[in-house]
Amino acid sequence: MNDINLDLNRIQNGDINELAVFQKNTREWVRVVNEEFELAQLKKKGRLSIPD
Secondary structure, three states: OHHHHHHHHHHHOOOHHHHHHHHHHHHHHHHHHHHHHHHHHHHHOOOOOOOO
């Protein structure tokens, strides 16, 4: 979360390159969170067996 705050501070200071990096990093973070959520849902429904 601190990385996101640092990126936002840079963006607010007007660095368009930082905006592009922030968007890329945010997309990657969302992708990872979605994957983890989907795995948790499958595991919860008993359709996926992954050790804790």
